[in-house]
Amino acid sequence: MKDLEPGHTQMVQYMYSVLNAVGMKWGLCHSEVKIDKKGPVLIEVNARPVGLAMTAAYLDECLGYHLTDMAVDVYLDP
Known part of the structure; x- marks a missing residue:
């Protein structure tokens, strides 16, 4: 932070x-x-993930990674 x-x-x-x-x-x-x-x-x-107003491409650009990839990583290794 x-x-x-x-x-x-x-x-x-x-x-x-x-x-x-x-x-x-x-x-x-x-x-x-x-x-x-x-x-x-x-x-x-x-x-839950962010709503449909935030497209995957927009999030990828802002975060630098794909939200789905991050979620899978978190669920597999909390």
């Missing part, structure tokens, strides 16, 4: 606490969070 902006670091730390609270230890997760004046606000969290 050293390369993240301060607001992004806060959001990532918040999501770790949310995922721990719901018992999610590994696997895919789709979450939506906004940050208001008081800090992060959870919109939703689901144990």
Whole structure:
């Protein structure tokens, strides 16, 4: 997380606490969070990949790896 902006670091730390609270230890997760004046606000969290609005090619370009490949790796070696 050293390369993240301060607001992004806060959001990532918040999501770790949310995922721990719901018992999610590994696997895919789709979450939506906004940050208001008081800090992060959870919109939703689901144990699923991102929706259809995010194409595989877009994610590949942004992440540098294919989401399906990452998911298989996580499920085979959590």
